[in-house]
Amino acid sequence: MTGDSARARGADDFLRLTGQVPEGVWSAPGRVNLIGEHTDYNDGLCLPIALPQRTYVAAARRDDRRLRVRSAQQGAAVEIALADVRAGQPGGWAAYVAGVLWALDREGYDVPGLDVTVDSDVPVGAGLSSSAALECAVAAAVSDLAGLHLLETEPGRAALARACVVAENTIAEAPTGGMDQHAAMLARDDEALLLDCRSWESRLVPFDLAAHGGALLVTDTRAAHELTDGQYGSRRDECRAAAAELGVGSLRDIEPAGLAAALGQLTSAVLRRRVRHVVTEIERVRGSVAALEAGELARLGRLFDESHASMRDDYEISCPELDVATETARSQGALGARMTGGGFGGSSIALVAATEVPATAAAIEAAFASHGFEPPVSFAVRAGGPARRED
CATH class of the missing domain: 3.30.70.890 (GHMP kinase, C-terminal domain)
Incomplete structure (x- = not known):
């Protein structure tokens, strides 16, 4: 499946789920770590690149502080009140979506309820960070829909990455470090990202x-x-x-x-x-x-x-x-x-x-x-x- 078809399918599924056109479509990449494995949670260095393969989310705001989300890869829709999101709730793949809203809300941002549909050409379960791609695509959507403007600067993108790490660790209960989310938010075409997982400083390295x-x-x-x-x-x-x-x-x-x-x-x-x-x-x-x-x-x-x-x-x-x-x-x-x-x-x-x-x-x-x-x-x-x- 190409990125264009995944993007289109996400928007089409949104129309079927809600009967409305989404307010936008956002995406984030999977990643390959060139080297530096299991160093992130040891405050070390790593060197990932973002993949061309991406996860796409179509989204629109709701006025009832609820999340409704459906994935083309997973089937049935999941719905939950934002106030009910906690560790292990919702379970499964939807935790990565709900966790992002929960983490940003916890940081004091005014996070609305959302309708979300997901489609992806990042292989799931392949060690290519499909979970972080999902989290970061959702975070990008929330930033725009809630008027947070965090995608516009590198510090803002880093803040979104950190919120996604908290979401994955706390709500999805996956004890990962922070490399994947920072790669999805900060990487660039034809460059690798040298990431210091102690300071979270980064710089780009040519990779052509x-x-x-x-x-x-x-x-x-x-x-x-x-x-x-x-x-x-x-x-x-x-x-x-x-x-x-x-x-x-x-x-x-x-x-x-x-x-x-x-x-x-x-x-x-x-x-x-x-x-x-x-x-x-x-x-x-x-x-x-x-x-x-x-x-x-x-x-x-x-x-x-x-x-x-x-x-x-x-x-x-x-x-x-x-x-x-x-x-x-x-x-x-x-x-x-x-x-x-x-x-x-x-x-x-x-x-x-x-x-x-x-x-x-x-x-x-x-x-x-x-x-x-x-x-x-x-x-x-x-x-x-x-x-x-x-x-």
């Missing part, structure tokens, strides 16, 4: 692989990916435990030069592995920025490979499908490949020559078939733009 004859191949492995199943939260808890044992505020406080000493203080082998991943991953983000700014794609590829090995062995968040996808891409000549996103399924990325995209995708599909996995979906992407009003 085509200028170097390269491409970023994303493979949705179709392996189940769910951030509320406890595994993601357990990694976050382990990092907190390690920081407490080391007497630091967060694992960001451990410099690479002090890593060996820090590991020697930890009594748990599991915590040693977790700390080693976080500290070295933050350093790989710095190296990746330097590689991109110098146009050194081979160096970037090596960092991708090191990152995947760290996530597989130290953070233990990979899975057979992700390992096969990355190994196959390398065997086809990719400069580097790694899993992306929260892990335990989802997607991988590979740095490949633009001319090799079809052959690499075909090789990954064949490798999956030989392992008895579900067929993957691979596609090349460029860095896309942030949340915006479409009409």
Whole structure:
């Protein structure tokens, strides 16, 4: 499904749901994290790009402080009074919508009731942040419909991103960091976003692989990916435990030069592995920025490979499908490949020559078939733009 058809379907569904034309259509992108996995909730650095694939919401104000929302992907409409929104209520996908209104209301903004319809071409459950795309598209709509004007400045966009993080953590009860929402609000075409998750400062880094004859191949492995199943939260808890044992505020406080000493203080082998991943991953983000700014794609590829090995062995968040996808891409000549996103399924990325995209995708599909996995979906992407009003 193309973005144009998703946008049109959202508006058409709104007419069917309400009998009225929406006041507007807004959208926000999914994201791919180039490198810097599970560093955001450790106050670290990460380097995402926004995807061309987007989630679209058609919306109009209501005068009764109620939310009514329906998704083309989920079917039945959900309706709730804004006063009744709380942790776990409403449940499921609608929590990401209701949570945004709740979070902005909690910040003191005058948030109206809304009718909302949703359509998307961001793959769901693929580790490409379909949830943050939904949240940020809704936040963009609320900003405009409530006259908040937060889309007009970078600080305003950052404020919307933070509200979306609160919504996801509190109402949807998903213990994520803040990378996804900031990427959806702040990223730009053909640029990556270097994000400091301690200060929430950011800067743009050139990411135009085509200028170097390269491409970023994303493979949705179709392996189940769910951030509320406890595994993601357990990694976050382990990092907190390690920081407490080391007497630091967060694992960001451990410099690479002090890593060996820090590991020697930890009594748990599991915590040693977790700390080693976080500290070295933050350093790989710095190296990746330097590689991109110098146009050194081979160096970037090596960092991708090191990152995947760290996530597989130290953070233990990979899975057979992700390992096969990355190994196959390398065997086809990719400069580097790694899993992306929260892990335990989802997607991988590979740095490949633009001319090799079809052959690499075909090789990954064949490798999956030989392992008895579900067929993957691979596609090349460029860095896309942030949340915006479409009409």
